[in-house]
Every structure is written in structure tokens, then in C-alpha cells.
Amino acid sequence: MSNNFRSCILLCGGMSRRMGEDKGSMIIYDKPMIIHILDTLNHNIDEVIIVLNNSLRIEKYQEIINQQIYSFSIKFVEDEIKDKGPLSGIMTGLKNSISDYSLILPCDSPKISEQFLNYIYDSVKDLNKDALILYHDPKDKIKTSEPLHSVYSKSNYKQIEKLINENKLDVKSLIKEIDCEFIKIDNKNILKKDIKNFNSKKDIEMI
DSSP: OOTTSOEEEEEOOOOOTTTSSOSTTOEETTEEHHHHHHHHHTTTOSEEEEEESSHHHHHHHHHHHTTSOOSSEEEEEEOSSTTSOHHHHHHHHHHHOOSSEEEEEETTOTTOOHHHHHHHHHHHTTOOSSEEEEESOTTSTTTTBOGGGSEEEGGGHHHHHHHHHTTOOOHHHHHHHSOEEEEEOOSSSSOGGGGOOOOSHHHHHTO
């Protein structure tokens, strides 16, 4: 598969403890948060893999999303390994993607822009490393990285499975062990608002 094929894995398996309810299905600007992301992805990518933590939530999201018409294919999958955080979601998504590389996004980042998508996917075209990782501070790229707004090779699922079996569940543990290309969040090509998470009711009230 060419690097020109655009895949995106949406992680929707979080417990949303700080928000107090399911984040992806929360209504902001008159529609569910995940629909904002999917609307931006529309006509900009080829496939979306939506990872959820159980079959009931899959049914819930199918009901929300199937009312929409999108240019890309959508696959709903359940976490292969339960209760292991986003690493398990990334692994499950990579296993189900038909692309060599997939952009990972959380379901609580509704301000993703087309500019962000095009810049990221253009950067992936000639990528020959394990991942393309966004970061804030060149003094410590890993510590200030944004691993849930980054791109990973499909082949990483084996390393992720190994880390989970060792109970190393921090996504930055993966970044430390694989060969990464790093891209700075510079507020020019990549804006800070593109990776803004809505983790609490306060975050939503601020907009």
C-alpha cells in the first residue's frame, strides 16, 4: 500500500472521568464531538477506523454516525485488549487499517483542520520511519510530544503488543523504542488549536 493512502484511527475508548460522560457523543456546536472530526476528515482521507471499548458503545456510535454520508470507508472495532488505555486502541486500529501508516486522533479534538490533515499526510508520503510524532519543545521532544495526534506505521502493533504484555502502558514508552520522525507544533503549519483536547466541562464552557 502506498503512503499516499490516507487512514485515520479515531480513539473513542476512554472512560471520560473528567468530563463525566462519553466525550465523542457530547453535543458541542449543535452536533456530537466526533461528527465535527468526521466532517473535517470528509473528502480528505480514504478510511477511518473507530476504536471503542465495548460492543454497546459501538452500537451507540454506529447509530450516531450512520445518519451521515461520508466519502471515506468507516470500520468500527472493539479494543483487542481491554482496559489498557490508548496503547491498546492504537494497536487495535493499526491491525485493522489497510494502510502502511495511520494518523491517530482522539475523539475529543473537534478543532482538527483541513490544513493540519493535508500537512500531516503530505509529510507521511516519503516517510520511511516507524512514526511521525508531533512535539512542542525541541529541548525534550519525547516529553513534550503529542502521541495521540501523530502517525504510526502498521508494523508497530507488534511492539505495542509487547509493551502491553509488559504492562508499559504510557504511549511515550512506545516512542522511546521506535524510530521516529519529529515535527514541531509551530503555529504555522500545525496550529496548537488543531490538537486541543476537550477533557472537561470547563474546556467546553471556554469556547
